[in-house]
Amino acid sequence: MTTLPSETVGDAYTESTAWELLGDLADLGDRMPGHEGEAAGASLVADAFEDAGLDEVSTTPFPIPGWWRGEASLTVDRGGRSATFGGSHELVELPGTPSGTVTGSVVDMGHGLPEDFEGVDLSGCIAMASSLTPDDYDRWVHRSEKYDYAAESGAEGFLFYNHIEGALPPTGDVGHTNGPGPIPAVGLSKELGDRLVRHCDDAEADRGVEATLSVEARNEPATSANVEAVVGPDTDEEVLYTAHVDAHDVGVGANDNGFGSALVVGVGRALASIEDELETRVRLLVFGAEETGLYGSYYWSHTHDLDRVKCVVNMDGAGYSRDLEIYPHGAPEIGEAFAExxxxxxxxxxxxxxxRPHSDHWPFAQRGVAAAQGRSTAEDSGRGWGHTHGDTLDKLDVRDLRDLTVLSAAGVAKLAEADREVAGRDPESVKEETIAEGHDVGMKATDSWPWGDDRPWPWADELQ
Known part of the structure; x- marks a missing residue:
């Protein structure tokens, strides 16, 4: 049974490399997939891998559909008065939105659940939905799913408002695999969303609420990259410990997912100190372009032999606290290692x-590879400051990074034990579980259902 020596644990609690990397990533500002900041972030991670003494450090570029924001505004006409909202504290464009100006009645679709749109004709309207999925609903309904339901119902535009007060307008991708989505879309702060909900309620009393949504955006090809390194013996199998370096351009992506990238470097450094004791090679892997469609992990998983991947532990959403959560996705051996x-x-x-089919472990899990997501607990429902201007370094704690580095390194070292078998899954059973949990509804609605498709992986046409 592999345990971390006290020297390795002590070093993780006193060494500052990973935290300094996190600060450097946050200082880049815009790390949107395909933008200069993402490339700079990948370079910082590669340098950190080298400094940690890891082997075979490499950076692999791949093409993606890029997106750049322009100006956006929402003008609301009510009772002969108009008000225009365009401040960054009020609204932001959703990546993948097309440009356009549309005018119509604002219709509040509540939580934007599938049943909320059933039989609803939104022709000529601007649909609005909350970022919240009720706790008693049987699954989480993704932003892009709500967006596509609105478009399919005939809406001319889409407003996605935050359900957490003071957390600013949320961003997040709504693009399609072959380019931008069909209708202009923006995220709104909870405060502006609540104001519009009140106006919609008043409209039911014939007071009326009309709005004009204006969006300027640029959609064109771009390039992202994956960064990786290895530690340990040259074995037929590898344990992958992963995160993503990209972030949304409205903030600095400190938690999502600069924290995860720093964890990968910190864990790599810890494992390098016990390299002679590792029995299976560990690959430290930081993906690009997660936020706009998991492009980096799909690209890697379809350009490498997955028979060599013993298991994957992907860190995303880990900066909320030091209380680690592991979702093994039907690979109990991963859970057992972390329980030890x-x-x-x-x-x-x-x-x-x-x-949890919305991060970089998913391209592996859907094909039967034992793949877990690691994250930490949050007090409130949803992302909190994630995907907003407020995702900044000051909200994170170096003590959380140190704790999670030690726990993650210890878990990965156990998974690297030669006699610890980690069984993969039949992809058909993963498909059945995906259907049983209701995720197929959203995936089919957003054209991201990975089974029964002639393409070797989603977005293949754009990556080749």
């Missing part, structure tokens, strides 16, 4: 059931 770490260090690590 929990016992050894005397700290809680939650091992959770269910699928």
């Amino acid at each position: 770490v929990s016992d050894e260090f005397g700290v809680p690590i939650a091992v959770e059931d269910g699928l």
Whole structure:
């Protein structure tokens, strides 16, 4: 049973390389996929891998559909008065939106659940939906799903408002695999969303609310990159520990996912200190272009032999606290390894059931590779400051990074034990579980259903 020596644990609690990298990534500002900041972030990670003493450091570029924001505004006409909202604290464009100016009645679709759109004709209207999925709903409904339901119902535009007060307008991709989405779309702050909800309620009393949504954006080809390195012996199998370096351009992406990238570097450094004890090679891998369609992980998983991947632990959403959660996605051996770490260090690590098909572990999991997501607990429902201007370094804690580095390194070292088998899954069983949990509804609505498609992977036409 592999345990981390006290020297490695102590170094993780006193060494500052990973935290300094996180600060450098945050200082880049815009790390949108395909933008200069993302490339600069990938270079910083590669340098950090070199400084950590890892082997075979490499950067692999790949093409993506790029997106750049322009100006956006929403003008609301009500009772003979008009008000225009265009401040960054009020609204932001959603990546993948096309340009356009549309005018119509604002219709509040509530939570934007599939049933909310059933039989609803939104022709000539601007649909609005909350970022919240009710806790008692059987699955999380993704932003892009709500957007596509609105478009399919005939809406001319889409407003996506935050459900967390003071957390600013949320961003997030709504683009399609072959280019931008069909209708202009923006994210709104909770405060502006609540104001429009009130106006919509008043409209039911014939007071009326009309609005004009104006969006300027640029959609054209771009390039992202994956960065990787290895530590340990040259074995037939590899354990992958991953995150993504890109972030949305409205903020600095400190938590999502600069924190994850820093974790990968910190774990790589810890494992390098016990390299002679590792029994299986560990690959430290930071993907590009996660935020706009998991392009980096799809590209890597379809350009490498997955038979060599023993398992994947992907870190995304880990900066909320030091309380680690692991979602093994039907690979109990991953959960067991982290349960042992929990016992050894005397700290809680939650091992959770269910699928989370919206991060870089998913291209592996859907093809039967044992793949887990690691994250940390958050007090509130949703992303909090994530995907907003407020995702900044000051909200993170170096002590959380240190704790999670130690726990992650200990778990990965256990997964690298030669006699610890980690079984993959039949992709058909993953498909059945995806359907059983209701995720197929949203995936089919957003053209991201990975089964029964002649393409070797989603977005293949654009990546070749």
